[in-house]
Amino acid sequence: MDDQNKNLILATALSFLVILLWFLLFPPEEPVQETGTVESVAETTTPATPQVAPLPPAAAPATADAPADTPARDRTADAPRLAIETPRLAGSISLLGGRIDTLSLSDYQETLDPNSDNVELLAPVGSTKPYYALYGWAPAGQLAYEDVPGANTTWTLESGETLTADSPVTLRWDNGNGLIFRRTISVDDEYLFTVIQSVENTTGESVRLAPYGIVARHGQPETTRFFILHEGVVRQVDDELEEIGYKAMPDMELVPREAANAEIAQVEQNGWVGFTDKYWMTTLIPQPGQPFTSVAKYVEAADIYQVESRLPPVTVAPGEAARTETMLFAGAKEWEAIQDYQKDRGIYRFIDSIDWGWFFFLTKPIFWMLHTLNGLIGNMGWSIIALTIIIKALLLPLAYKSYTSMAKMKELQPKMEEIKERAGDDRQKLQQEMMALYKKEKVNPASGCLPLFLQIPIFFSLYKVIFVTIELRHAPWVGWIRDLSAPDPSSILNLFGLLPWGVPDPGSIFAIVSLGVLPILLGISMWLQQKLNPAPTDQTQAMIFAWMPWVFMFMLGNFASGLVLYWIANNTITFTQQYAIMRSHGYKPDVFGNILSSFRKSSKSGGR
Numbered sequence: 001m002d003d004q005n006k007n008l009i010l011a012t013a014l015s016f017l018v019i020l021l022w023f024l025l026f027p028p029e030e031p032v033q034e035t036g037t038v039e040s041v042a043e044t045t046t047p048a049t050p051q052v053a054p055l056p057p058a059a060a061p062a063t064a065d066a067p068a069d070t071p072a073r074d075r076t077a078d079a080p081r082l083a084i085e086t087p088r089l090a091g092s093i094s095l096l097g098g099r100i101d102t103l104s105l106s107d108y109q110e111t112l113d114p115n116s117d118n119v120e121l122l123a124p125v126g127s128t129k130p131y132y133a134l135y136g137w138a139p140a141g142q143l144a145y146e147d148v149p150g151a152n153t154t155w156t157l158e159s160g161e162t163l164t165a166d167s168p169v170t171l172r173w174d175n176g177n178g179l180i181f182r183r184t185i186s187v188d189d190e191y192l193f194t195v196i197q198s199v200e201n202t203t204g205e206s207v208r209l210a211p212y213g214i215v216a217r218h219g220q221p222e223t224t225r226f227f228i229l230h231e232g233v234v235r236q237v238d239d240e241l242e243e244i245g246y247k248a249m250p251d252m253e254l255v256p257r258e259a260a261n262a263e264i265a266q267v268e269q270n271g272w273v274g275f276t277d278k279y280w281m282t283t284l285i286p287q288p289g290q291p292f293t294s295v296a297k298y299v300e301a302a303d304i305y306q307v308e309s310r311l312p313p314v315t316v317a318p319g320e321a322a323r324t325e326t327m328l329f330a331g332a333k334e335w336e337a338i339q340d341y342q343k344d345r346g347i348y349r350f351i352d353s354i355d356w357g358w359f360f361f362l363t364k365p366i367f368w369m370l371h372t373l374n375g376l377i378g379n380m381g382w383s384i385i386a387l388t389i390i391i392k393a394l395l396l397p398l399a400y401k402s403y404t405s406m407a408k409m410k411e412l413q414p415k416m417e418e419i420k421e422r423a424g425d426d427r428q429k430l431q432q433e434m435m436a437l438y439k440k441e442k443v444n445p446a447s448g449c450l451p452l453f454l455q456i457p458i459f460f461s462l463y464k465v466i467f468v469t470i471e472l473r474h475a476p477w478v479g480w481i482r483d484l485s486a487p488d489p490s491s492i493l494n495l496f497g498l499l500p501w502g503v504p505d506p507g508s509i510f511a512i513v514s515l516g517v518l519p520i521l522l523g524i525s526m527w528l529q530q531k532l533n534p535a536p537t538d539q540t541q542a543m544i545f546a547w548m549p550w551v552f553m554f555m556l557g558n559f560a561s562g563l564v565l566y567w568i569a570n571n572t573i574t575f576t577q578q579y580a581i582m583r584s585h586g587y588k589p590d591v592f593g594n595i596l597s598s599f600r601k602s603s604k605s606g607g608r
Contacts, residue, residue: 055138057260057299058151058216058306059290079154083162087333093163094124097151098171098183100193103330109459112474112482130218133282133328135195141208142312148209149181151171156433158182165189178203178535191331191339198323200315210313211324213284215274217305220246224278229468230355233296233307237265237272241352249298249305257486262297270348273307274329279470281353284309285327286502290347332470335371355468362461367469372470380484381477384562388569392577395454399577408443466562477565482563488516515557518564523553525571532578
């Protein structure tokens with residue numbers, strides 16, 4: 001391999017190493033992503049919702065049914081509640097505003113401790129981090145806010161007692177002026193609520209009003225704060241997927257009519273809007289084909305992050321009624337469940353609510369294959385190994401050419417050394433004779449680089465899958481590896497549990513040297529694989545390559561166990577393939593013999 005190609009591989013490897021080091025030690029702030037230009041308020045809000053008052057923040061000021069001298073948290077705590085009980089959800093609905101504001105996920109716990117609490121998704125006003133969904137009607141025409149139900153309306157239960165997958169509940173509110181409102185809430189056996197809002201006009205005049213849904217979060221939630229993952233607002237605006245980070249929301253355009261910083265988008269046919277966390281999501285979903293106004297806003301005065309789906313206003317004639325049906329997803333971002341909702345409910349591109357990243361064309365099929373293998377094998381760790389075997393089998397034709405070329409390069413090393421000695425400092429003569437040698441022996445030194453370039457996007461795509469998808473959360477493999485989405489918990493600092501003291505906390509600077517079993521196996525596998533490759537003739541390059549396996553061992557030691565497991569399996573298979581191919585071409589690599597030989601040479605050099 002000539003110096004140019006060595007430098008190419010070296011530069012690629014070092015760039016990869018620098019990127020990993022920088023991401024580990026200095027994870028950048030969550031990026032501000034473009035969501036399209038927001039036009040003037042008159043151009044964005046007025047046409048879609050003529051004569052409709054803008055919605056207040058979810059923690060709305062007092063109305064006729066919520067006296068100003070009653071604190072919001074007290075009203076929420078004292079309000080009657082309806083229980084939510086499904087196979088996968090547990091929580092309650094407050095009759096104050098009809099809010100879905102208490103919800104936990106029965107299948108997910110906070111930690112691996114069997115006594116750990118279930119993951120809490122939604123929480124009411126008055127809790128540490130209020131997070132809830134509510135629905136209502138915005139007044140239009142001659143109506144005022146006290147004429148329509150909102151955040152502080154006290155509903156009564158008309159039918160049902162407990163919301164289950166088989167029994168919906170219906171709430172009722174009479175405004176006392178001839179309008180009767182009902183809200184029927186149902187839920188399936190996964191994570192999808194259906195909300196039907198209706199209004200009956202018993203007055204002698206037509207009324208005009210617009211239904212809406214809100215998801216609100218009080219205060220900025222805790223996030224992973226890692227560049228590879230989006231957390232914040234995610235929404236589909238027809239064919240465009242838009243993402244807005246929490247830190248970007250206070251910097252959105254100030255819309256005086258909304259009294260908030262807001263991004264307002266008109267959805268013509270297909271869309272949804274909500275908040276996404278690493279593993280959980282709460283999303284408002286109008287019916288497919290339903291136009292609506294999608295709003296993401298931050299109310300600085302109340303420190304509320306809020307998304308809204310505002311449906312067009314309706315006119316209800318005297319003696320008539322109007323109804324609207326929307327959906328609410330509140331639960332875990334499980335690929336299979338979200339895929340089913342997209343297919344069965346027609347929710348457009350709902351699967352893209354999972355953050356697949358820039359390499360979505362790789363992450364999606366990689367996850368599909370991993371998910372399929374896990375369904376057959378029943379263990380994510382073994383599924384990762386099986387996935388690695390499949391990827392290596394697909395790349396085998398290319399790898400065969402690469403390893404054949406590297407075997408020939410190994411055989412040509414003595415001749416290359418002779419050429420280097422003859423050429424001396426004459427770089428031009430060295431290059432010419434090297435190229436002549438390659439041509440004569442029919443060797444392409446660049447062919448060994450292609451597998452390296454293919455491995456990099458595959459590596460990052462698999463890292464994205466392991467980091468983002470909930471299917472690997474708390475997924476065990478063998479023995480001490482009980483969570484493939486977390487680093488190897490064993491540590492060389494206490495001899496892998498044989499000594500009585502603990503280890504540094506994950507994320508601390510000292511955790512980098514707290515190597516577990518998997519990172520050590522990774523370093524060994526990289527080192528063995530390196531011994532089959534042609535050694536650089538340049539001493540500086542040779543030293544850098546010699547240290548690289550051990551540097552990567554420390555670098556990847558705090559990555560997810562599933563990713564390290566993939567890398568070990570990949571290196572082991574690569575070593576086996578390369579060794580077999582080199583043997584088949586008459587070259588018999590003596591890995592450990594080469595090691596001992598190198599050790600003896602270095603010892604003699606030190607003795608002199």
